Amino acid sequence: MAELVLDSVSQSYGxxxxxxxxxxxxxxGAIGCLLGPSGCGxxxxxxxxxxxxxxxxxxxxxxxxxxxxxxxxxAAEKRRVGMVFQDYALFPHLTVAGNVGFGLRGQSPAxxxxxxxxxxxLVGLSGHADxxxxxxxxxxxxxxxLARALAPRxxxxxxxxxxxxxxxxxxxxxxxxxxxxxxxxxMTALIVTHDQNEAFALADxxxxxxxxxxxxxxxxxxxxxxxxxxxxxxFVGQGALLVGEVLDERQIRIELGVLNGxxxxxxxxxxxxxCGRQVDVLLRPDDIVHDDDSPLQAEVExxxxxxxxxxxxxxxxxxxxxxxxxxxxHNHAIGEKIGIKLAVDHVVAFRRP
Amino acid sequence: MAHPPVVPAKTPxxxxxxxxxxxxxxSGWTLFALAVATLVMVPVGxxxxxxxxxxxxxxAHLTEFVLPELMANTLWLVLGVGIGVSxxxxxxxxxxxxxxxxxRRLFDWALLLPLALPAxxxxxxxxxxxxxxxxxxxxxxxxxxxxxxxxxRSRGGVILVMSLALYPYVYLIARNAFATQGAIAxxxxxxxxxxxxxxxxxxxxxxxxxWIAAGLMLALMETLADFGTVAIFNxxxxxxxxxxxxxxxxSLPAAAQLASILILFVLVAVVxxxxxxxxxxxxxxxxxxxxxxxxxxxxxxxxxxxxxGAVFTVAFAVxxxxxxxxxxxxxxxxxxxxxxxxxxxxxxxxxxxxxxVVAVALLLAxxxxxxxxxxxxxxxxxxxxxxxxxxAVLAVxxxxxxxxxxxxxxxxxxxWFGLERTAWLKGTLLVVMLAYLVRFLAVGxxxxxxxxxRITRNIDEAARNLGLGAAGLLTRVHLPMLRASLxxxxxLAFVDIxxxxxxxxxxxxxxxxxxxxxxxxxxxxxEWERAALPSLxxxxxxxxxIVLLSWRGAHTHD
Numbered sequence: 001m002a003e004l005v006l007d008s009v010s011q012s013y014g015x016x017x018x019x020x021x022x023x024x025x026x027x028x029g030a031i032g033c034l035l036g037p038s039g040c041g042x043x044x045x046x047x048x049x050x051x052x053x054x055x056x057x058x059x060x061x062x063x064x065x066x067x068x069x070x071x072x073x074x075a076a077e078k079r080r081v082g083m084v085f086q087d088y089a090l091f092p093h094l095t096v097a098g099n100v101g102f103g104l105r106g107q108s109p110a111x112x113x114x115x116x117x118x119x120x121x122l123v124g125l126s127g128h129a130d131x132x133x134x135x136x137x138x139x140x141x142x143x144x145x146l147a148r149a150l151a152p153r154x155x156x157x158x159x160x161x162x163x164x165x166x167x168x169x170x171x172x173x174x175x176x177x178x179x180x181x182x183x184x185x186x187m188t189a190l191i192v193t194h195d196q197n198e199a200f201a202l203a204d205x206x207x208x209x210x211x212x213x214x215x216x217x218x219x220x221x222x223x224x225x226x227x228x229x230x231x232x233x234x235f236v237g238q239g240a241l242l243v244g245e246v247l248d249e250r251q252i253r254i255e256l257g258v259l260n261g262x263x264x265x266x267x268x269x270x271x272x273x274x275c276g277r278q279v280d281v282l283l284r285p286d287d288i289v290h291d292d293d294s295p296l297q298a299e300v301e302x303x304x305x306x307x308x309x310x311x312x313x314x315x316x317x318x319x320x321x322x323x324x325x326x327x328x329x330h331n332h333a334i335g336e337k338i339g340i341k342l343a344v345d346h347v348v349a350f351r352r353p
Numbered sequence: 354m355a356h357p358p359v360v361p362a363k364t365p366x367x368x369x370x371x372x373x374x375x376x377x378x379x380s381g382w383t384l385f386a387l388a389v390a391t392l393v394m395v396p397v398g399x400x401x402x403x404x405x406x407x408x409x410x411x412x413a414h415l416t417e418f419v420l421p422e423l424m425a426n427t428l429w430l431v432l433g434v435g436i437g438v439s440x441x442x443x444x445x446x447x448x449x450x451x452x453x454x455x456x457r458r459l460f461d462w463a464l465l466l467p468l469a470l471p472a473x474x475x476x477x478x479x480x481x482x483x484x485x486x487x488x489x490x491x492x493x494x495x496x497x498x499x500x501x502x503x504x505x506r507s508r509g510g511v512i513l514v515m516s517l518a519l520y521p522y523v524y525l526i527a528r529n530a531f532a533t534q535g536a537i538a539x540x541x542x543x544x545x546x547x548x549x550x551x552x553x554x555x556x557x558x559x560x561x562x563x564w565i566a567a568g569l570m571l572a573l574m575e576t577l578a579d580f581g582t583v584a585i586f587n588x589x590x591x592x593x594x595x596x597x598x599x600x601x602x603x604s605l606p607a608a609a610q611l612a613s614i615l616i617l618f619v620l621v622a623v624v625x626x627x628x629x630x631x632x633x634x635x636x637x638x639x640x641x642x643x644x645x646x647x648x649x650x651x652x653x654x655x656x657x658x659x660x661x662g663a664v665f666t667v668a669f670a671v672x673x674x675x676x677x678x679x680x681x682x683x684x685x686x687x688x689x690x691x692x693x694x695x696x697x698x699x700x701x702x703x704x705x706x707x708x709x710v711v712a713v714a715l716l717l718a719x720x721x722x723x724x725x726x727x728x729x730x731x732x733x734x735x736x737x738x739x740x741x742x743x744x745a746v747l748a749v750x751x752x753x754x755x756x757x758x759x760x761x762x763x764x765x766x767x768x769w770f771g772l773e774r775t776a777w778l779k780g781t782l783l784v785v786m787l788a789y790l791v792r793f794l795a796v797g798x799x800x801x802x803x804x805x806x807r808i809t810r811n812i813d814e815a816a817r818n819l820g821l822g823a824a825g826l827l828t829r830v831h832l833p834m835l836r837a838s839l840x841x842x843x844x845l846a847f848v849d850i851x852x853x854x855x856x857x858x859x860x861x862x863x864x865x866x867x868x869x870x871x872x873x874x875x876x877x878x879x880e881w882e883r884a885a886l887p888s889l890x891x892x893x894x895x896x897x898x899i900v901l902l903s904w905r906g907a908h909t910h911d
């Protein structure tokens with residue numbers, strides 16, 4: 001239940017930067033998420049925060065107390081930082097209750113018992129106290145791991161790919177459950193994952209990581225609708241880039257019409273968005289709406305059935321491609337021409353490389 | 354707040370797996386591992402250095418009269434036993450792993466039981482039963498007038514007995530290989546149009562070759578190390594020659610020179626074995642999908658049952674029954690205070706040896722966890738190479754340096770303290786214990802190391818996150834999780850030491866006669882009946898861990 005601050009934290013192995021000037025602030029009680037492809041440095045960042053990895057530069061502070069700086073780190077066992085491991089790392093020789101109560105030392109047996117009971121109740125495993133980890137399902141083991149980490153009332157909980165060992169259906173349900181539990185305990189938590197659905201379901205704040213750096217630290221909504229750069233736009237959600245021409249600071253013309261809105265001129269910090277410049281405009285599948293009456297026509301090049309909707313890959317007259325999410329009762333054949341129109345709320349444009 | 358020391362700035366290359374470290378001043382772990390590896394390498398160095406001071410007449414005698422026969426005997430033995438254990442081990446493993454037939458579940462572990470019978474016990478039972486004066490030949494001769502059965506005390510006899518005693522090494526490892534990949538390989542082969550028979554020879558067998566080779570090499574190392582069996586058969590090999598040079602010629606250099614030649618044989622086997630293990634690691638067993646066992650038609654199922662039953666009977670049941678019968682006959686006279694003395698000293702030596710082995714193995718495995726890296730890996734490999742060295746070689750190779758050290762101590766004691774002693778170390782348990790440690794360290798190291806590897810880095814980190822320091826990690830997490838591995842290691846080492854013959858025979862302090870020593874004494878006088886009672890105690894002790902281990906193997910999921 002504390003604020004976590006990373007200030008320009010770097011770490012490298014053999015001259016290669018694993019994390020590079022990482023900075024973010026996770027407010028008290030918030031759930032943060034480091035999202036990125038494998039090898040982006042997110043797990044190293046987690047290990048730096050948990051105290052298993054020294055840092056080269058910067059500081060890590062929990063509740064204003066510096067826990068890591070170059071040349072010094074507070075030992076992991078003294079940080080009061082709880083961790084839920086990818087493989088759960090439950091102690092196989094102890095029962096569920098033994099695992100959950102493991103970190104509760106220096107307390108009377110009655111207090112330990114009460115705390116363990118309360119936590120098992122919280123994670124919905126009251127009846128399983130005397131079982132051993134191998135007798136539980138993956139989802140149950142996951143919740144034991146969470147209860148074990150919560151038990152000593154840490155200042156902060158870290159979770160490393162917490163749902164990657166579970167099947168997809170369970171993953172979704174459990175991520176909502178975990179969010180609920182963390183919120184009820186008002187616990188500050190930082191989660192590492194490569195799965196954006198998981199990040200969207202769990203997090204108040206998401207930091208997209210790539211090559212050791214945070215590309216953008218924002219709410220899930222902003223991340224999707226206002227990605228700061230091409231990497232974020234590409235990694236989070238689906239979309240297509242269309243060539244556009246800047247008309248003035250509020251308008252861009254693309255093949256499908258003119259987009260109105262504030263241009264994100266500040267992001268790349270040069271005159272990329274001067275009038276007459278060519279830019280790449282990000283169109284999400286929900287930015288293009290199917291409309292039979294529209295004069296704008298595009299050819300269906302590919303389609304993927306998603307149940308409630310189709311994701312159509314459309315070929316525009318110029319040959320450029322765009323994606324469109326269409327309710328699934330509009331079932332069109334490949335090769336058919338369909339009417340479309342723009343429905344863009346947030347204009348996202350990047351200068352052309 | 355105390356500031357703990359910084360983790361060294363020297364960071365490993367990316368992707369290298371790093372265990373969290375318990376900091377120990379200097380690299381005590383590395384030094385320890387190096388010390389153990391050195392101890393193991395000492396006997397090899399010592400035996401080879403015997404060539405530095407050659408005693409001309411002894412060497413001439415050896416090369417002219419002894420070596421040609423030893424060479425021929427050893428080569429024939431290795432060849433014969435190699436074929437014998439391969440055929441028995443692979444065929445039994447294939448039947449048990451792939452097919453279903455009456456009694457399969459029983460044979461699955463019962464075929465391992467001959468491991469509990471030291472080869473020298475099978476040997477004297479076979480001679481006692483099949484000799485010219487034995488019950489079988491007597492019965493045939495007197496009842497039916499049949500004579501001219503092949504002589505059991507022959508090269509063929511030794512090979513037969515040792516094959517029956519040592520096939521479980523191949524059986525055990527091949528069965529596991531076949532069980533995990535054999536059925537799938539066979540199905541894949543059949544789907545590509547091969548018959549089952551072709552599938553076995555063209556796919557399953559070649560795939561399992563590294564495993565079979567590893568088991569075969571272990572069996573051959575045991576063959577080269579064997580002393581008791583060949584002594585009983587009067588079949589001269591290097592081990593018996595070393596023993597004779599030691600006791601009859603009183604020539605340590607001759608013993609050491611013979612030992613170094615034997616080591617050359619052993620090293621060939623070691624190289625092959627290590628190579629097979631590498632291929633096992635990289636070959637990788639496929640997903641062990643538990644496919645259904647193939648049902649044999651009734652006639653063949655019966656044949657399979659009979660075959661497995663026959664091997665089990667000859668290799669285990671008959672010797673056990675015969676031992677029991679002989680023991681019953683000698684029970685009244687031999688079950689006296691002296692007998693309990695043998696039992697007590699066997700238990701004591703095996704117990705102390707097993708404790709030593711487990712303690713050193715635990716530290717060595719821990720060293721690998723604390724200071725991982727290629728150098729530690731090679732050090733551990735060298736340190737656990739002693740299982741390949743015949744006991745007779747270790748006895749010579751450790752006695753010589755200890756005796757030299759002893760002489761130095763005697764001189765030093767006299768010069769500095771005016772003490773007059775004829776021995777400080779000789780005649781103590783030091784040499785026996787060191788030799789046991791070198792020979793059986795691998796037996797203890799294997800289970801402990803794999804047990805330690807099952808404790809993942811995350812387990813360590815979870816414990817530290819929950820506030821545990823290094824000591825707590827050891828006592829509250831590692832030792833409880835390693836309990837089963839430690840028990841396995843201790844019981845395997847205990848039984849191996851109990852069966853061990855040449856080390857105990859050659860280096861035990863005066864009066865330390867054990868069950869194995871008693872068996873040797875009785876068999877060297879041809880008193881098979883009186884060797885039965887001490888043998889039976891060794892066998893019973895040996896069966897317990899096999900039963901426990903196969904029971905546990907069948908009832909746990911890892």
